[in-house]
Amino acid sequence: MEITGSRLLLAVLEAHGIDSVFGYPGGAIMPFYDALLHGGLTHYLVRHEQGAAFAAGAYARTTGRLGVCVSTSGPGATNLVTGLLDAMMDSAPVLAITGQVRSALMGSDGFQEADVVGITSPCTKFNALVTRAADIPATVEKAIRIATSGRPGPVLVDVTTDALKERLTWDAPLTRSAERSGYGEGGRAPELNIAATEAIAALARAERPVIIVGGGTRIAGVVQEFRRLAALIGAPVVATLNGLGTADPSDARYLGMFGMHGHKGANLAVTRADCMLALGVRFDDRVTGDVSKFGRNATVIHCDIDPSEIGKIIHVDVPVVGDLRETIAVLTEVAQVATMPSYEPWLAEVAALKRPLPPARHENGELSATDVLDALAALMEPGTVVTTDVGQHQMWAAQRVRLESSRDFLTSAGLGAMGFGLPAAVGAQVARPGDTVVAILGDGGFQMTMHELATIRRYELPIKIVVMDNRHLGMVRQWQELFYERRIVATDLYDNPEFCTLASAYGIASTRVDRPEDLHRALREMLDSSGAFLLHCACFPTENCFPMVPAGRHIDEMLERTSA
Amino acid sequence: MSERLELPLRDQRALAKVLAALTRTGCTATSVRASFGDSYSAVITIEGPALNLRRLSALITRLLSTHQEEYR
Numbered sequence: 001m002e003i004t005g006s007r008l009l010l011a012v013l014e015a016h017g018i019d020s021v022f023g024y025p026g027g028a029i030m031p032f033y034d035a036l037l038h039g040g041l042t043h044y045l046v047r048h049e050q051g052a053a054f055a056a057g058a059y060a061r062t063t064g065r066l067g068v069c070v071s072t073s074g075p076g077a078t079n080l081v082t083g084l085l086d087a088m089m090d091s092a093p094v095l096a097i098t099g100q101v102r103s104a105l106m107g108s109d110g111f112q113e114a115d116v117v118g119i120t121s122p123c124t125k126f127n128a129l130v131t132r133a134a135d136i137p138a139t140v141e142k143a144i145r146i147a148t149s150g151r152p153g154p155v156l157v158d159v160t161t162d163a164l165k166e167r168l169t170w171d172a173p174l175t176r177s178a179e180r181s182g183y184g185e186g187g188r189a190p191e192l193n194i195a196a197t198e199a200i201a202a203l204a205r206a207e208r209p210v211i212i213v214g215g216g217t218r219i220a221g222v223v224q225e226f227r228r229l230a231a232l233i234g235a236p237v238v239a240t241l242n243g244l245g246t247a248d249p250s251d252a253r254y255l256g257m258f259g260m261h262g263h264k265g266a267n268l269a270v271t272r273a274d275c276m277l278a279l280g281v282r283f284d285d286r287v288t289g290d291v292s293k294f295g296r297n298a299t300v301i302h303c304d305i306d307p308s309e310i311g312k313i314i315h316v317d318v319p320v321v322g323d324l325r326e327t328i329a330v331l332t333e334v335a336q337v338a339t340m341p342s343y344e345p346w347l348a349e350v351a352a353l354k355r356p357l358p359p360a361r362h363e364n365g366e367l368s369a370t371d372v373l374d375a376l377a378a379l380m381e382p383g384t385v386v387t388t389d390v391g392q393h394q395m396w397a398a399q400r401v402r403l404e405s406s407r408d409f410l411t412s413a414g415l416g417a418m419g420f421g422l423p424a425a426v427g428a429q430v431a432r433p434g435d436t437v438v439a440i441l442g443d444g445g446f447q448m449t450m451h452e453l454a455t456i457r458r459y460e461l462p463i464k465i466v467v468m469d470n471r472h473l474g475m476v477r478q479w480q481e482l483f484y485e486r487r488i489v490a491t492d493l494y495d496n497p498e499f500c501t502l503a504s505a506y507g508i509a510s511t512r513v514d515r516p517e518d519l520h521r522a523l524r525e526m527l528d529s530s531g532a533f534l535l536h537c538a539c540f541p542t543e544n545c546f547p548m549v550p551a552g553r554h555i556d557e558m559l560e561r562t563s564a
Numbered sequence: 565m566s567e568r569l570e571l572p573l574r575d576q577r578a579l580a581k582v583l584a585a586l587t588r589t590g591c592t593a594t595s596v597r598a599s600f601g602d603s604y605s606a607v608i609t610i611e612g613p614a615l616n617l618r619r620l621s622a623l624i625t626r627l628l629s630t631h632q633e634e635y636r
Contacts, residue, residue, distance in 0.1 A: 121581060122588075125630050146633050151626075308625035312618065 001171055005133030006035035006164045009097070012140045014040055015174040018068055020059065020430055021097075022052035026072025027112060029099030031164035044430060044459060047451040049076050051423035053083020053096065054449070057154075058420075058427030060092040062385060062407045064221050066148055067092065067427065072099045074112030077158070078119060082417055084154045085123035089414025090242060091219055093152035095143055096120075102162040103131045116158045125153035133166035137174055151306040152219060195320040196330040199277065199301040200233075200338050202318055206275030206299065208346045209235040212258075215242025215413065216280015216304060218406035220324035222246070226279070229328050232335040234343055235277070236350045238266040240287050241413040243280070245403030253347065255354065259287035260549045261395040264558055265354035267549070271556040272349075275299045280324050283313035284414065289555035303327045357399055358546045358560055366540035367516055369393060369468050372523075373400045373440070376466065379523055384408065384436045385428045389421035389445025392474040392545045397440045419448030422465065426452055429461040436464065436527070443469040443496055453506040456532050464526050465508075465534040467499050470541045478544045481562065503534040510534035565614050566594070571606045571628070578631045579606050582624055586610065589620040 003011075009032060013021070022044045025033045036043055046052045049071040056067030067087075071077050077098040087094040100106070101113045117129050126146040128139050136159065143155040203209050211233065217226055227248045230237050237247045238258040247254045258266035270276070276298050281287075288294040295314050302310055303320040310319040320327055360368040369392065377400045380386075386401050387410045388394040394411055403409050410428055412420040425439035446467050456463055477491040503510035509529060513522040513536070526535045547558040573579055579598055586593055591612030598606040612620065 121577075122584065126634055142634065146630060149633065150629065306626065306629075308622040308629070312622040 001169065002167055003170050004031065004035065004164070005136055005159070005166045005168070006031040007038065008133060008136050008168075008170055009140065009159065009164070010035045010039040010041065011174050012137050013068065016066070016141075016144055016176050018066065020044065021068040021070050022046055022055040022059075022427065023070030024049050024052060024072070024076060026076045026099065028073035028101055028161045029070060029076070029097075029164075031161060032070065032097065032099065043070075044426070044455065046423065046426070047454050048449065049079035050083055050419065051426065051449055051452045051455065053080045053094065054086065054417075054420050054423035055427030055430070056094045056096075057083055057087040057090070057092045058387060058410045058424035059431045060087070060094055060152075061090070061218070061410050062428045063431045064219070064407070065093075066144060067094045068097070069094065070097045072112065073101050073116065074114045076112075077116040078114055081120060081123060082415070084120060084156065086412050086415040086417045086420065087154040088123050088125070090215060090412070091152050092154070093147040094154040095140075095147055096124075096154065096156040098156060098158045099164065100129065100158045100160045103160045104162075106160070116156070120156050123154065124156045127156040127158065130157060130159045131163050133163050133168045136163065137172075189322065192320065192322050192326065192330050195318060196327065196334045199303075199318050199320055199331060200334040202275055202299045202301055203233055203235065203277060204338055204340055207341075207343070208273050208349075209233070209275040209277065209343065210269050210273040211235050211237045212240070212270070212276055212278040212281050213237060213243040213246045214240045214279060214281030216324050217243055217246040220280065220328075221407075222325050222328050223405055225325065225328045225332070227251075229332045229335065232332060232340070233277070234340060236269050236347065238262070238270055240281055240284070241398055241411060243406065244398060244409050245406035249402045249404070252351070255350065257398050259555065260289070260551070261399065261545055261547065262287075262555070263355070263357070263399065264547050264560070265350065267547070267555045267558060268353045269350050271554070273298050275301070277301045277303070279303045279328070282309050287555075288313065289549050289553055289557075293554045361543050362516070363540040363542070365515065367514060367519065367537060369470060369537070369539040369543050370396055370400075371516060372466070372468065372519060372537045372539065373397055375519055375523055376438070376440075377401050379527055380438065381436065384438055385410065385432060387411065387421045387424040387428055387437065387439045389441045390416045390418045391442045391445065392470075392478065392543075393440055393442045393468040395545045418442075418445040421445055422449050422452045423455075425463045425465070426455050426461060429463050430459075438464045438466065440466050441468065442474060443467060443471065443493055444473045446499075447496075450502065453503065453508055457506050457508060460531065462529075462531050464529070465532070466526070467534065467536050468539055469496060469499065469536060470539045470543065471496055472541045474541070475545065477541070481544070482548075482559070483550065499534060499536040508532045508534055510536060512536040512538060514538045565617055566609065566611045567617055569608045569610060569624070571608065571624075573604050573606055574631065574635050575604055578627065579604075581627050582606070582608065585620055585623040585627065589623065590616045591620050
């Protein structure tokens with residue numbers, strides 16, 4: 001069969017079950033877009049390539065399947081970089097397809113030429129340049145296999161225009177590369193049984209154990225399996241930002257998020273623990289605080305699929321390397337026959353450590369951001385997907401939103417990329433068309449990618465957009481107030497646009513709420529709307545996010561209010 | 565501290581990634597020897613503080629895992 005490189009690329013994607021891609025066309029990738037006319041892929045036209053990468057990352061996070069983004073060469077490809085690094089930091093399987101100038105131009109500083117493979121090497125698991133159509137299937141299959149195996153991550157295939165246009169005869173079947181969850185050959189490694197036995201023995205010897213649940217559990221899709229294991233062990237549970245939603249929120253032993261803006265009880269429990277079972281956690285500095293003091297008196301059991309994480313940040317006593325699904329299964333088997341202590345004195349101590357979040361501040365009858373999020377959290381149905389941007393609202397949401405699944409909370413955790421929330425909501429809504437998707441955004445982050453309102457409008461995505469407008473880059477302002485002697489520099493967004501007018505320009509329904517007494521009605525109006533809806537919450541600007549551990553301090557050194 | 569690493573690489577790009585990781589972690593390559601015959605291999609002698617070497621080691625472990633996966 002005679003076929004072009006573009007049609008072959010399309011056929012490989014379809015053979016891998018890919019049905020949705022997010023992208024933006026341009027010169028070098030035009031042959032691929034031309035081929036889209038003949039394929040079964042649905043292409044979602046974003047308004048900036050960064051939005052395509054974020055949408056693909058969110059699609060991957062909320063489904064566990066590969067997300068795909070497409071761009072042209074040069075600036076199109078470089079605009080993907082932040083989204084690719086975000087996917088790298090949070091281990092999301094994303095495939096980026098980029099067009100490249102024709103082979104004869106490469107290295108000549110041609111129009112829209114960039115060394116995309118060089119630029120994206122540190123922010124992809126794998127990348128490759130393809131200059132011959134015949135190499136497209138094997139390269140894309142390899143890229144998909146690497147993106148989805150082991151610790152997932154982004155991959156990029158850069159294809160020259162001449163390879164996309166090249167006609168060739170192709171009769172070989174296009175098969176889906178075998179999906180494997182781990183790096184190994186499959187099956188249970190004997191070392192896993194030994195390590196799991198050691199881990200459960202360490203927990204049984206402990207008097208004050210804590211289970212730390214991280215983003216690896218979301219990737220492994222082990223919500224029920226984890227909850228069964230946690231119940232068997234009977235220890236208190238805390239979560240990282242990416243681990244939210246895995247633990248049972250109604251379990252009295254669940255203490256919530258820990259770390260820089262963690263719940264006080266969670267931070268104190270981790271500090272006092274004599275044994276930690278860490279599942280899919282990479283011990284980011286935002287959770288360890290002063291790493292020299294973190295886990296100093298605890299036996300640390302670290303379970304992760306990525307051996308490079310073991311011992312990278314903190315000393316590990318019991319390493320357990322393997323796919324978390326398999327690891328949790330083995331730990332459960334061992335725990336079922338082990339005699340576990342009741343930990344009663346410790347559970348009583350932990351129960352006494354639990355503290356409600358600091359109450360909202362109210363200034364002159366203005367709207368408080370934490371009141372908005374408390375009210376929103378109370379009204380959202382289970383199964384609602386929440387995306388956030390980065391900053392105060394992200395931490396307030398993480399502290400408050402009650403999640404039934406780890407795939408319901410999508411945030412740029414590791415990279416902390418502002419502008420993530422709105423395009424992430426696009427990706428989530430495409431992936432889960434039957435579910436409610438709520439994008440909780442700050443006024444700063446929203447304005448980084450607000451052009452994706454056009455994407456939402458075009459595809460009639462019924463996303464609920466909550467813009468928490470405190471007319472500041474709130475988290476930076478908070479740091480300026482607390483750690484830079486109140487020198488407020490370049491964080492005042494006093495000249496924000498009128499967001500409802502903006503929504504109206506894109507044909508999206510909206511309402512603005514300024515007063516606490518109008519909040520419930522406005523939230524209800526948004527959640528009851530059938531289409532996309534923007535809720536502009538005009539909040540007072542000086543509310544701070546607490547608790548807060550100052551950077552570099554131990555996680556039990558929490559600020560709970562602004563000092564006078 | 566100093567470490568000598570023998571890296572079972574399959575191509576020069578992997579070596580470039582390892583060298584980039586050295587800069588990122590504040591380590592120094594005091595010698596690099598690469599050979600290309602039936603396979604590609606490299607021997608690097610690295611110096612750096614213990615903490616930096618530990619972080620570099622984690623990055624190289626991850627790079628090599630993916631590199632091996634690439635050639636499966």
